[in-house]
Every structure is written in C-alpha cells, then in structure tokens.
C-alpha cells in the first residue's frame with residue numbers, strides 16, 4: 001500500500017476519534033471542543049481526508065465553525081422535499097441533505 005494512502009487512513013481514524021471527544025466536551029468544556037475541532041479541520045485539510053456526512057454536518061458549510069445539534073445547530077425534517085434541514089445558529093445559514101435515495 002502506498003504511504004500516502006496509509007497516512008490518509010490513520011488521519012481519518014484519528015479525526016473520528018477526536019470528534020467523539022469534541023462532541024463530549026461541547027457539553028461541559030466549550031473552549032476545549034473548539035480547539036479539538038480546529039485540530040480536526042487542520043488534519044483533514046493536510047491529509048486530504050473527507051469525513052462521512054454524519055461527521056461533516058458537525059461543521060457549518062459557510063462559517064466552518066463546529067456546530068453540535070441541540071446546542072448551536074438546529075436539525076429538522078422536511079416532509080415536502082424529503083430532506084434533513086440543518087441550520088447553523090451562529091450565522092443562520094441552512095443547508096439540506098436529501099434522504100430519498102441517499103445511502104447515508
């Protein structure tokens with residue numbers, strides 16, 4: 001296996017582990033969770049890692065901040081479009097994920 005691919009796999013694993021800690025700390029220790037989220041973002045950009053949708057929706061698409069559902073983001077289901085509507089409560093930007101023929 002290529003070294004580059006190996007590095008990418010390790011980076012993804014570490015980013016997902018760190019994300020669990022960041023979500024846990026977002027309830028008690030908010031500054032620490034922000035630092036951890038910044039580390040995750042840097043890790044993903046450095047090694048060109050793409051997280052799964054369930055992890056990617058924890059970062060706002062516009063302002064790129066760490067948003068946790070129930071604390072600083074709102075998630076609603078749309079009956080008309082059959083989609084998940086995610087709203088960032090920092091900048092007010094909302095985006096949709098269609099769930100009709102989605103794999104995730």
Ligand SMILES: [Zn+2]
Pocket residue numbers: 060061062063064065088089090091092093
């Ligand atoms: Zn935002």
